Amino acid sequence: AGTRQDLLDRIETQLKPKRFKHVQRVEATAIELARENGVDVEKASIAGLTHDYAKQRPDEDFIQAIHDYRLNPGLLDYGNAIWHGVVGAELVKRELGITDEDILNAIRHHTTGAVYMTPLEQIVYMADYIEPARDFPGVEEARQITHHDLATGVAFQAKHTLAYLVDKDKPVYPKSIDTYNAWVPEHP
Numbered sequence: 780a781g782t783r784q785d786l787l788d789r790i791e792t793q794l795k796p797k798r799f800k801h802v803q804r805v806e807a808t809a810i811e812l813a814r815e816n817g818v819d820v821e822k823a824s825i826a827g828l829t830h831d832y833a834k835q836r837p838d839e840d841f842i843q844a845i846h847d848y849r850l851n852p853g854l855l856d857y858g859n860a861i862w863h864g865v866v867g868a869e870l871v872k873r874e875l876g877i878t879d880e881d882i883l884n885a886i887r888h889h890t891t892g893a894v895y896m897t898p899l900e901q902i903v904y905m906a907d908y909i910e911p912a913r914d915f916p917g918v919e920e921a922r923q924i925t926h927h928d929l930a931t932g933v934a935f936q937a938k939h940t941l942a943y944l945v946d947k948d949k950p951v952y953p954k955s956i957d958t959y960n961a962w963v964p965e966h967p
């Protein structure tokens with residue numbers, strides 16, 4: 780227990796092979812961004828590996844956890860897309876014994892972003908978006924911007940994700956709108 784291999788094994792039991800490969804690519808990208816930005820590489824590694832730990836859990840597990848950990852009941856109106864980060868962080872804490880709040884906040888905010896994000900949180904949010912297998916129109920621009928300036932990458936993702944959600948008639952979690960408002964418009 781406590782070794783990297785032990786952590787990898789425990790994550791692997793939770794994820795299908797495709798998702799397990801994704802989290803390893805996010806880890807590698809998060810480590811790169813951590814080195815570029817003077818952020819704790821070990822925390823970036825662990826947050827990258829664990830960010831989607833709960834992605835393949837059944838809805839019942841999240842609903843139970845929302846009650847058990849007294850999370851905002853408004854979360855019940857959403858689904859796996861929002862739960863696997865915000866609620867997933869509680870499962871990571873409980874089941875993997877990771878108690879570092881910097882890492883847990885990076886997991887919590889990796890899907891929606893947040894108004895205030897530490898450099899570590901920005902790194903996990905961006906690494907998830909630009910890891911090498913991501914392929915969407917604009918991903919190469921997102922990679923360039925992010926490696927040039929992390930916060931500009933955050934603004935790029937916040938804007939494009941909100942536009943994507945609106946285009947697809949998806950429900951927007953209020954935090955995603957807060958992230959957009961905090962990171963994108965110029966504030967007079």
Ligand code: DGI
Binds near residue numbers: 890907940950953955
């Ligand atoms: O878990 P991943 O697929 O690696 O990536 P993710 O956790 O960043 O995002 C999962 C999905 O969640 C992605 O298609 C975008 C979507 N998403 C982000 N913000 C919101 C959202 N979905 C809804 N319904 N509402 C949001 O505010």
Ligand code: FE
Binds near residue numbers: 830831889
């Ligand atoms: Fe995710």
Ligand code: FE
Binds near residue numbers: 889907908
């Ligand atoms: Fe993401």
Ligand code: FE
Binds near residue numbers: 801
């Ligand atoms: Fe992910």
